[in-house]
Amino acid sequence: MGTRRRSAIPLLAILALGAAALAGCSSGTPAADSAPAPTSSNASAQPSSSPSPTPAVGVAVPAQILGGDCARLFTDDVVGTALGTGMTLQTEFDDSPNMNAVPTLSGLECTWEEQTALAEGIPVAGLSAVVLSTTAAVTAPDSVSCYSGVVTTSSDAQSTCRFAITAGDVWLSGTVFGSADATEDDLRTSVATLSADFTALPASEVPVPALPAGAWRPPVCTDLSENAGVSSALASPDLSAGDVDTSGGEWADGAYAANSGAGVFACSWYQTGQTPDGQVDGFSIQALPGGAWAEAQALALPGASVVTIPGVELAVHVPPPAEGYEMLDVFDGPNWLQVTRATGLDPVLPAVPGLIDALNAATEG
Secondary structure, three states, X not given: OOXXXXXXXXXXXXXXXXXXXXXXXXXXXXXXXXXXXXXXXXXXXXXXXXXXXOOOOOOOOOOOHHHHOHHHHOOHHHHHHHHOOOEEEXXXXXXXXXXXXXXXXXXXXXXXEEXXXXXXXXXXXXXXXXXXXXXXXXXXXXXXXXXXXXXXXXXXXXXXXXXXXXXXXXXXXXXXXXXXXXXHHHHXXXXXXXXXXXXXXXXXXXXXXXXXXXXXXXXXXXXXXXXXXXXXXXXXXXXXXXXEOOOOOOOOHHHHHHHHHXXXXXXXXXXXXXXXXXXXXXXXXXXEOOOHHHHHHHHOOOOOEEEOOOOOOEEEEEOOOOOOOEEEEEEXXXXXXXXXXXXXXXXXXXXXXXXXXXXXXXXXX
């Protein structure tokens, strides 16, 4: 379970791998975030930070199924009984656009982990569940699929079941992770129990999912790079751009469907060889059209500060996690763009206004 949780870092790794694949077998610097970065000569785009920032847009969180309350889907006791161990709902905000497509489409996403595992830092049993309106995305047929694999933190095999079930106009999909001694049959029983509880839920209002006006359209990254003038803005004519897959990990089917339905996209810029002197080695972006509702959550993250960039409505710097990636959350109209780089963001900030303008122009065109 510990290696299967969704988080921002696996995607960042995927972005780097995507850049490497696009760069081919060059012996230079294939990945966007792998080389030291020079300082940009464009002083006008250097950030200024201020503590206790105030949101510039204030976009409301979309109405969600079950009022956005995971306890109305399953209580900790219900999940614990189904899995045979104490479970606790996880409530932390995940600062990554592709992790927030579900609520953008008025869905509900919930994760429970074993209580003892939380104390030990090595999750064992768990449940990841997504509830969507059947009109929000392309749904999958009712199913249960189970398998076993070796957990990287130990030599024990862990059973896992993926499942999907539709009840009326709502669709539940999820992944159940068993404790070390749980068999596939045990988890099939767990899934049956949870499915029965789901279908027995009282009828409730299901919000009509819709992206707001002005939500960006997923671009072709090479076109976006050209239209945004990225290479010119960064004085890095040798930069290449490529599309990147934003999926990763063992998501519930609904999470994949929501990412597709919301139009989540990602691009990576990289050097195909050794980074020339004075040029930027690379960076990555990821975007959630209609995701500006997350600005309040981003501003509330520990150490978050506003970064002033000319022509940008709101940019929030989030201190890097232990892995060291720098992240900048940019909110424009109803949209959320995240810029990531391993070696500091300052050199790539001059490209941000052009990216925003190009995405807006393509949406309006």
